[in-house]
Amino acid sequence: MELPLLTRGLVFLSGLVVGSFLNVCIWRLPAGEQVIRGRSHCRGCGHLIAWYDNLPLLSFLILKGRCRFCRARISWVYPAVELATGALFLLVFQRFGLTAAGLTYAALGAALILISAIDARCMEIPDEVTYPGMQLGVILSFFTPELHGASSRWGGLISSLLGALAGAGFLWVIGTVGSWVFKREAMGGGDVKLMAMVGSLLGAGKTLLVNLGFAPVLGSIVGLVLKYRYGKELIPYGPFLAAGTLMAVFWGDGILQWYRKILLGI
Numbered sequence: 001m002e003l004p005l006l007t008r009g010l011v012f013l014s015g016l017v018v019g020s021f022l023n024v025c026i027w028r029l030p031a032g033e034q035v036i037r038g039r040s041h042c043r044g045c046g047h048l049i050a051w052y053d054n055l056p057l058l059s060f061l062i063l064k065g066r067c068r069f070c071r072a073r074i075s076w077v078y079p080a081v082e083l084a085t086g087a088l089f090l091l092v093f094q095r096f097g098l099t100a101a102g103l104t105y106a107a108l109g110a111a112l113i114l115i116s117a118i119d120a121r122c123m124e125i126p127d128e129v130t131y132p133g134m135q136l137g138v139i140l141s142f143f144t145p146e147l148h149g150a151s152s153r154w155g156g157l158i159s160s161l162l163g164a165l166a167g168a169g170f171l172w173v174i175g176t177v178g179s180w181v182f183k184r185e186a187m188g189g190g191d192v193k194l195m196a197m198v199g200s201l202l203g204a205g206k207t208l209l210v211n212l213g214f215a216p217v218l219g220s221i222v223g224l225v226l227k228y229r230y231g232k233e234l235i236p237y238g239p240f241l242a243a244g245t246l247m248a249v250f251w252g253d254g255i256l257q258w259y260r261k262i263l264l265g266i
C-alpha cells in the first residue's frame with residue numbers, strides 16, 4: 001500500500017517515539033523499576049536528562065553519543081532500537097495500511113524488539129510483556145477476526161487459541177525432550193510464553209512456520225557462527241523467534257498458500 005509522503009514521515013516519527021519508550025523499558029523492566037513514572041538519568045553520572053537531550057535519534061547525533069555532563073558514552077542500543085522501531089513501523093504500515101491489522105502488527109513488532117533486546121542482554125524474556133500480550137492477542141482476535149482470515153468473531157477466537165497452543169505447545173515439547181536428552185534446560189519458559197503470545201495473533205499455520213522453519217534456521221546459522229568464531233555456547237533464542245515472527249507476518253500467508261497448492265492442489 002503506497003502511503004502519502006507526509007503519512008510515511010509521521011509513521012516513521014511515531015516509530016521513533018515508541019522506540020524511545022522501548023528504550024526506557026529495556027533498562028528498567030529487568031531491574032524491576034517503574035516504566036511510566038520517573039525521569040531518565042545518565043547511567044554514568046546520574047544527572048537528570050533534559051527533554052532536549054532525550055529526543056529520539058537526534059539527541060544521540062547532536063551529543064555525538066556522549067553524556068552532556070560527564071561525557072560517558074551513551075549505549076548504541078538507544079539509537080539502534082529507535083531506528084529499528086521507526087523502520088519497522090514504516091514497513092508494517094506500508095504493507096498493511098493504517099488498518100487494525102497494521103496497528104496490531106506494529107504493536108507486536110514493538111513488543112518483539114523489546115523482548116529481543118532484553119533477552120539478548122539478560123537471557124530472559126519478561127512476563128510483564130508476554131502475559132498481557134497473549135491476553136491482548138486473544139481479545140484482539142475476537143474483535144478483529146480478519147487478523148486470522150476468519151469471517152466470524154468465534155472463528156477468530158478459535159484460531160487465536162489454536163495458534164497459542166501451536167506456539168507454546170511445540171516449544172514446550174521440544175524443551176521437555178531437550179532437557180531430558182541434554183540434562184540441562186534446553187528451552188526457557190520465556191520462549192514458550194513468547195510463542196503463546198505470537199500464536200494468539202498469527203494463528204497456528206504461521207506460528208508453526210516460525211517454530212519449525214524461520215527461527216531454528218536463523219538460530220542455527222547465527223549460533224554456529226557465534227560458536228566457532230567467538231566460542232559462545234549459550235545464546236538466547238528469543239531474538240530468533242522474534243525475527244522469525246516478523247518474517248511470518250510479511251511472508252507467512254504467501255508461503256502457506258504455496259504449501260496448500262503443492263500439497264493439496266487448492
Ligand SMILES: [Zn+2]
Pocket residue numbers: 042043044045046047067068069070071072
Ligand atoms: Zn553523565
